Amino acid sequence: MIAAALAARLFLALSGPFVGDYVATLAAAWPRAPRPILGRSQCARCGAPIAPVRAIPLISWTLQRGRRACCGGRIPIVYPLGEAAGLITGLGAAILAPSLAAAAWGYAVGMTLAYVALVDLRRYRIPTSGLVALALEAAVAVVAQPQERLARLATGAVLALVFELLRRLVRRGGRAGLGEGDVMLAGILGVMVNWRPAAPMVFVAAAAPLAVQLARRKFGPAPLGLWLCISCGVFLLVTGVNASLQ
DSSP states (O other), X not given: OHHHHHHHHHHHHHHHHHHHHHHHHHHHHTTSOOSSSSSSOXXXXXXXXXXXXXXXXXXXXXXTTTBOTTTOOBOOTHXXXXXXXXXXXXXXXXXXXXXXXXXXXXXXHHHHHHHHHHHHHHHSOOXXXXXXXXXXXXXXXXXXXXXXXXXXXXXXXXXXXXXXXXXXXHHHTTOOOOOHHHHHHHHHHHHHHOHHHHHHHHHHHXXXXXXXXXXXXXXXXXXXXXXXXXXXXXXXHHHOGGGTOO
C-alpha cells in the first residue's frame, strides 16, 4: 500500500512537465484544437515531426535557445512556461498533499490554472473550457468539506459581485478592462480557496502586474486572469492543498 502510494506520487512529480507541455500546446492552439490532439508531436509552423529527444520539457527549449530544430522558428513562450508550471504542479502535489486524493485534486487544479493562465497571456481571453474544469474542481472541494460549504459559496459570490461591479465601472468609463470571464474566474477561485486566502489572493493578483509594469517602465493592459491563476496557485501551494481539500 505504501509502495503504491509512493509510486503514484512519483508519477505525479515526473509527469508534471510533460503534462504541462501538453497544456501549453492546448493553450497555444486555442480556440482551435491542436492537430494532432494525440500521437507524435508536430511542429506547428512547418508540420515536421518532433523527435522525442527534442521534446524533453525545459531542457530541449534551453538547449535549442528557444528555436525550433526543424525550421528555426521561435518557440512560443507558453511552452516553457507551461512546462515549468507543470513541474511545479507535479512536485507540489506529490510532496505537499496529505493524501493521494488531495494530490490528484491539486494536480488537476494546477494544470487547469496553467491552461487558463496561458490562454489569457496569449489571447487576453478566459477559455470557457477552463472555467468549466475549474468549476468542477471547486465543486469537489465543496463536497469534500461540507462544514465549509456555506463559507466557500459565499466567498465565491462576494468575489464575483465585486468583480462584476468593477467591470461595469470600468466599462462605464469607456475603457477596456475586466471581462465576464474574469468575473466568473474570480468567483470560482473564491469557492476553491475559501474566505481566508481570498482577499490576499486578489490583492496579489492586482498588485503583481502593477509591480511588473513599474519595474519595466512599460504600462498597458494586463491579463488579470493570468495573475489570478498564478496567485491562486501560489496560495494553494503555501497553505497546502489540505486547506482546500481534505
